[in-house]
Amino acid sequence: MLQIHGDYVRITGLRLHGPTRTTDKVVETPEGIRIDPIPLQDFASTTEYVSLIDHNDISDWPEAGVYVAGGHSETVTCDGVADNEATQANTRIERNFMHHNERQDSGYGAEMGSGGRALLSGNTFLMNRHAIAAGGEAHERYRASYNLVLSQAPIQIGFGGPTNFYTHDFDMHGTESGGFGGLGGEYLDIVANTFLGTNRHNFEWRGVPCSNHNFSSNISLESTSDALNFKPSGDQILGHIDYINIADTPNQFEHSNPTNQLAVGDFDGDGVDDLFLATGSAWYYASAGNAEWRFLNSATDTFDQLLFGDFDGDGRTDVVAIHNGQFVISFAGISAWEVLNTDPTSGRLLLLPSAVSSMAVGDFDGDGHADIFYADGTTWWLSYGGNSPFAPVNTSSFRRQDVRFGDFDGDGATDVFGVVSNGQFNTWSYSKSAVGLWEDGYLQPALTNTVDSLVVADFDGNGRADVAMVSAPDLNVIDLDPLTADFTDWNWAFSYDGVQPWQSHQITPTSQCSLSGFSAQQLMASFLVGIGRFGGNRAADILLWGNDGNNNLCIVPGGTGPANRQSRQDMR
DSSP, X not given: OEEEOSSSEEEESOEEEOSOOOOSOOSOOOEEEEEOOSSOOOOOSTTSSOEEEESOEEEOOSSXXXXXXXXXXXXXXXXXXXXXXXXXXXXXXXXXXXXXXOOTTOOEEEEEETTOEEEEESOEEEEESEEXXXXXXXXXXXXXXXXXXXXXXXXXXXXXXXXXXXXXXXXXOOSSGGGOSSBOOSEEEEESOEEOOSSSOSEEEOSBOSSOEEEESOEXXXXXXXXXXXXXXXXXXXXXXXXXXXXXXXXXXXOOOGGGSOEEEOSSSSXXXXXXXXXXXXXXXXXXXXXXXXXXXOOOOOGGGOEEEOSSSSSSOEEEEEETTEEEEEGGGTSOOEEEESOTTTTOGGGSOSSGGGEEEEOTTOSSSOEEEEEOXXXXXXXXXXXXXXXXXXXXXXOGGGOEEEOSSSSSSOEEEEEEEOSSSEEEEEEXXXXXXXXXXXXXXXXXXXXXXXXXXXSSOSSSOEEEEEEOTTOOSTTSOTTTOBOSSOEEEEEGGGTSOOEEEEEEOOTTSOOTTOBHHHHXXXXXXXXXXXXXXXXXEEEEEOSSSSOOEEEEGGGOEEOEEOSSXXXX
């Protein structure tokens, strides 16, 4: 569709939709973008034929979404090849969504050929035969960093028979027959990428490189032997690993799926909540939960090490962590770490937990800036704005896991909700702004004996927090344990404003969001993604994983009614 012959070219912000996403071997093999410098020569300079391909949606190209030619004739030995790393960044392929390039024996997100070199960073790949590939010629090399490769890949037809299989994500061909054996390119540097596929190799190289390939700081769900494979022969059955440097630290293999825990916040400042993914090598976000994952930052902190809130009042969600006893902040999740609070405990380091699991974020004084709540089992503490020292604000044995947070009196400030005994029976009560007494925040006799199964959000959009839980259709007594009860239809029970009796709403299953046959515990653990304003309305919505095997996201507006598809494509 677009062909680059000249110098200093940028292609950005386009949707390049090719002719087909079939896996059939069609005659035509077009490419979305071809970088093909003329005249052909060995570009040793760092300022010749510079191209930037960024922030595009590139899909449905039988050959490749982006093809990078280096202007070299075929070279099958490493002798005389200019090892100039700077020229690798002459072509930069960054922050694109490259998907559904599926043709049998082709189907590349990005392909290096004729000695092509490129720097590929922060891209998201889905349903490509290979996300990145290279032909094996002596000049060919690429550096892949902070890319996210999702789990789905197109099925390919087996060699010499009908056996179906999946090919690997990152690839370097060999120069001999069939792409196996011989030379295997100059050098590859694969660092800090996330691979979510478990039915194929993450990286396979088929020839001997001029210099050993490098694989470091990546996140893989597979073991080393399943993730990596050196295959110099098409007949090879048993995998082995040669000609590659595999870093021992940090651990790169057998990670849990990072999409199992997602945060909710408004990271692009459009007034609609987004999803946040921390893989262990980088952060990504999905706008409104309906766009593809987009690269945010090259941070290694994971979900359980982070707090989320708008600490500077600019309408964007910021990310806070504890580093060396200090609160540090990444504004909107895109800035480098900056110190937010040099000494949040005023020298009392024993007050600071080793993890953020004892903390929560809310606007407890209603000033439009997020605050940090901490419970140590005897005292509640608040750091207002996150930049003031923790101050004791209440006495309570309730820890973080014993309470929920929301605005129960409609004054714009966050309150603390709990199940409290008054000596005769349990009550639902709230502590106003975390400083009030339980008895002053009485809501009603408790409809549950614990907060374990409860979710607090404003589901009707009236400015006051509601209490909800997964329920059986006939839930009307607190003795039924909703976490172990099995039922056919998934229902949410709502207590609006926390003062109303339970009102049950069935979530209507669809073909993409079928939820029948599961217990509430399975649903909460496996399907519930997050609660937030994903539809742009005042009321909170429920976001779910679809149950059609395609890993799409579904939305239940206001927590009631049918579950409709939210994401435009798979998200795991």
